[in-house]
Amino acid sequence: MKILRKTLLAGLALPVLLASAAAMAGEVTLLFWPGPESEAMQKVVDAYNAGPGQADGITVKQLLFSRQGYFEKEQADLAAGSSEFDVALVTTYTLGRYAPFLDPIDTQIPAAARTEFAPVALQSLTFDGKLYGVPTDISVHFLYYRKDLVDRLLSDPEWQKRYAEIAREKLGKDLKPKAPDDWSWDDWIAAALFFSAADNPDSPTRFGTVLQMKNLIFNIMLWQATLVSNGGDWLGPDGKPTIDGAAGRTGLQVYKTLIDAKATPPGSISYEYPEANAAFQAGQAATMLQWNAAFNELNDPAKSPTVAGKIGLAPLPAGSAGHKSHVHSLGIGLNTASKNKAEAGKFLAWLATRDAMTVYAQAGGTPPVPAILKAMAATRPEFPLVGDHVARYGFVVTGGTAAYAVPVYEVLAEKFSAFWAGQIDLDTALKQAAEGMADRIKG
Amino acid sequence: MASTAGAGGRRRPYEGRWDGLWLLGPMLLFLAALLGFPAVANLVYSLSEVRFTGLWSPRWVGLGNYRAVLADPAFWGAVGFSARFAVVVTAAQLLLGFALVLALDPLIAKRRWLMAFLLLPMMVSPALLGVMYRLMLNDFVGVIPQYLQMVGFSDNLLGVDWAFTTVAVIEVLQWTPFAFLALLTAYQAIPSDLVEAARIDGAGPWAVFRRITLPLMVPALAITGFIRFIDSFRVFDHIYVLTGGGPGTLTQSLSIYIYRTFFQQGRIGPAVAASMLLLLASIVVLRLLMAQMLRGSRG
Numbered sequence: 001m002k003i004l005r006k007t008l009l010a011g012l013a014l015p016v017l018l019a020s021a022a023a024m025a026g027e028v029t030l031l032f033w034p035g036p037e038s039e040a041m042q043k044v045v046d047a048y049n050a051g052p053g054q055a056d057g058i059t060v061k062q063l064l065f066s067r068q069g070y071f072e073k074e075q076a077d078l079a080a081g082s083s084e085f086d087v088a089l090v091t092t093y094t095l096g097r098y099a100p101f102l103d104p105i106d107t108q109i110p111a112a113a114r115t116e117f118a119p120v121a122l123q124s125l126t127f128d129g130k131l132y133g134v135p136t137d138i139s140v141h142f143l144y145y146r147k148d149l150v151d152r153l154l155s156d157p158e159w160q161k162r163y164a165e166i167a168r169e170k171l172g173k174d175l176k177p178k179a180p181d182d183w184s185w186d187d188w189i190a191a192a193l194f195f196s197a198a199d200n201p202d203s204p205t206r207f208g209t210v211l212q213m214k215n216l217i218f219n220i221m222l223w224q225a226t227l228v229s230n231g232g233d234w235l236g237p238d239g240k241p242t243i244d245g246a247a248g249r250t251g252l253q254v255y256k257t258l259i260d261a262k263a264t265p266p267g268s269i270s271y272e273y274p275e276a277n278a279a280f281q282a283g284q285a286a287t288m289l290q291w292n293a294a295f296n297e298l299n300d301p302a303k304s305p306t307v308a309g310k311i312g313l314a315p316l317p318a319g320s321a322g323h324k325s326h327v328h329s330l331g332i333g334l335n336t337a338s339k340n341k342a343e344a345g346k347f348l349a350w351l352a353t354r355d356a357m358t359v360y361a362q363a364g365g366t367p368p369v370p371a372i373l374k375a376m377a378a379t380r381p382e383f384p385l386v387g388d389h390v391a392r393y394g395f396v397v398t399g400g401t402a403a404y405a406v407p408v409y410e411v412l413a414e415k416f417s418a419f420w421a422g423q424i425d426l427d428t429a430l431k432q433a434a435e436g437m438a439d440r441i442k443g
Numbered sequence: 444m445a446s447t448a449g450a451g452g453r454r455r456p457y458e459g460r461w462d463g464l465w466l467l468g469p470m471l472l473f474l475a476a477l478l479g480f481p482a483v484a485n486l487v488y489s490l491s492e493v494r495f496t497g498l499w500s501p502r503w504v505g506l507g508n509y510r511a512v513l514a515d516p517a518f519w520g521a522v523g524f525s526a527r528f529a530v531v532v533t534a535a536q537l538l539l540g541f542a543l544v545l546a547l548d549p550l551i552a553k554r555r556w557l558m559a560f561l562l563l564p565m566m567v568s569p570a571l572l573g574v575m576y577r578l579m580l581n582d583f584v585g586v587i588p589q590y591l592q593m594v595g596f597s598d599n600l601l602g603v604d605w606a607f608t609t610v611a612v613i614e615v616l617q618w619t620p621f622a623f624l625a626l627l628t629a630y631q632a633i634p635s636d637l638v639e640a641a642r643i644d645g646a647g648p649w650a651v652f653r654r655i656t657l658p659l660m661v662p663a664l665a666i667t668g669f670i671r672f673i674d675s676f677r678v679f680d681h682i683y684v685l686t687g688g689g690p691g692t693l694t695q696s697l698s699i700y701i702y703r704t705f706f707q708q709g710r711i712g713p714a715v716a717a718s719m720l721l722l723l724a725s726i727v728v729l730r731l732l733m734a735q736m737l738r739g740s741r742g
Contacts, residue, residue: 068570068683068684069706071706072702072706075706076495079495079496080498097495097709214687215688215691217707265599266598266599266602267580267581267588267599267601267602269601269602269603269690270599270602270685270686270689270690275577275581275582278581278583278584279582279583282583282584284583404709406707406709407708407709410708413689414689414692417689418690418692418693419691420690421603421689421690421691422603423603423690423691423693424691443494443709
């Protein structure tokens with residue numbers, strides 16, 4: 001019996017000893033999500049560990065949570081006061097929720113270093129006047145289109161005649177083909193109908209576009225250009241939801257018109273980023289509203305032989321308020337519960353340098369540093385456009401960095417995907433969305 | 444253990460009285476840490492207003508969270524989906540599993556390797572299965588729509604009309620092997636002399652099945668059905684990966700509802716209250732089933 005008791009006590013003591021041995025001095029853990037960003041970040045981490053990290057006596061390592069449900073897991077760990085990681089991924093839309101568990105990094109990132117970054121990127125990671133993350137990636141949306149097809153539309157009288165007929169018949173409007181840089185939402189819808197087999201049996205593509213309509217918050221970020229470009233916003237000056245106004249109505253109908261007309265694949269209702277890319281990559285869709293991150297892969301002849309070299313980029317179609325695009329940043333913030341804050345601060349200070357951001361860009365990231373984006377135009381032709389579109393068309397909806405941002409996105413995704421799928425009508429979707437928003441904002 | 448030790452082999456009345464506790468201790472500690480503490484914490488949270496910024500300082504609101512959940516149409520929609528989903532897939536798994544047992548039992552007796560092959564689907568994680576089907580159902584690169592289009596079917600399998608059927612079929616394909624395995628074990632335990640005697644008495648295959656096989660399989664069917672029902676009722680992974688609970692809330696199970704309420708909406712109290720209601724319902728069903736089983740075994 002004595003042996004049994006000793007064994008049990010030893011068994012209980014073992015995890016405590018192992019846990020205490022795990023905390024190592026001079027080691028900084030970066031919590032990140034797997035994918036292209038973490039692959040690029042690994043190159044940055046390697047560069048730090050091989051260079052400045054040697055002098056600082058610091059080694060940085062990445063800890064990857066799975067991408068599915070990443071933010072929920074990170075939030076739970078931050079809220080629980082976990083010190084298993086020192087620095088972590090932060091985003092514009094989760095900043096308000098994470099800020100209570102993060103340390104501001106204004107002291108670690110000197111003013112001189114900040115001048116390298118696009119001001120909107122710094123603003124998008126600023127909460128209550130304090131900077132909470134080193135911006136590492138900026139995201140903006142483009143209208144992707146097939147240059148070969150649109151060029152022919154702009155030059156072939158037969159195609160132009162058919163385009164005008166479809167616009168008149170389906171939209172009740174007299175429209176002529178224009179260059180995509182000048183498209184309004186109506187021009188885009190007309191082009192999408194023209195390039196769809198459902199309305200034009202001679203169309204070279206099966207679908208005029210491919211929408212992302214799954215019940216997912218990122219799809220609402222993409223959609224909300226239709227709202228803001230028509231003068232809408234989440235909230236009015238009184239802080240109350242205005243999503244159910246005329247702009248929201250117009251924006252929702254843009255998507256609904258396209259899915260009802262079969263100008264986007266019927267499966268769009270369950271599509272998100274990869275499905276839309278697959279459709280465009282296969283040459284089955286003539287246009288697509290998509291994140292800037294997709295261009296590199298779609299324009300790679302090895303990965304996308306059908307469309308590489310044939311892709312044009314334009315701003316998202318214009319509404320009454322002109323062209324608009326949702327913008328957000330990813331960045332790296334400092335965990336309040338970290339036990340290695342001094343070491344983590346040194347790493348963050350280095351991360352904010354042009355050297356580090358250059359390594360990140362060369363490894364596939366999109367750092368919001370205009371000088372780097374311009375310098376890499378030869379290898380990443382979309383980079384200068386990213387900087388340009390962010391500056392000219394970028395917006396962050398009112399409340400887009402608040403603690404209630406994700407719950408609001410979530411309710412919009414649920415109600416609007418239900419409308420697009422035909423489960424509820426437009427009035428119900430807008431009413432329930434506005435009520436849901438008010439409820440989430442109230443908390 | 445030490446109960447017979449002592450002078451002359453005489454049993455000392457108090458010797459070894461703590462041995463049982465020592466043996467039970469680790470398990471009791473384990474249960475207290477992994478089940479007891481979370482249960483108490485959940486009970487407190489379900490009766491409190493609590494936020495991520497104040498996990499250690501919940502504010503007492505009594506039954507407010509329960510009232511909010513019970514008044515939420517989305518909660519009842521999720522309960523309805525989970526119940527319908529669980530009933531449909533459990534029935535399908537039992538029917539298919541039993542049919543496979545009857546068809547494959549003679550074959551498996553001779554080729555044991557077939558068993559490993561048949562059990563393969565349930566070795567795959569449900570989330571991974573969701574990712575696999577997301578690829579296979581893709582309109583442009585997926586094999587399933589390609590074959591369906593060849594026979595003139597071009598509807599979206601994850602759209603309003605087909606989403607329920609699609610996610611249910613995936614669940615059935617993954618977990619029918621479990622029903623098959625459980626039912627096969629029970630089937631092989633049926634005494635062969637009973638079947639032989641019936642045949643000698645002139646019973647045909649149908650009569651043997653109806654009078655002997657089926658009655659003896661009922662307990663196994665009930666247990667398998669119960670396990671599969673509980674498991675299917677709390678379905679999450681592959682549905683979340685495939686549809687995100689949509690379109691709208693069309694495929695939102697109770698687990699997805701709880702997850703969304705907790706993490707995405709940050710409404711911790713109502714989410715935990717919904718979990719407690721689910722636990723309560725499970726306990727009631729389990730209690731009724733146990734009572735039925737005990738009555739059956741006594742009879």
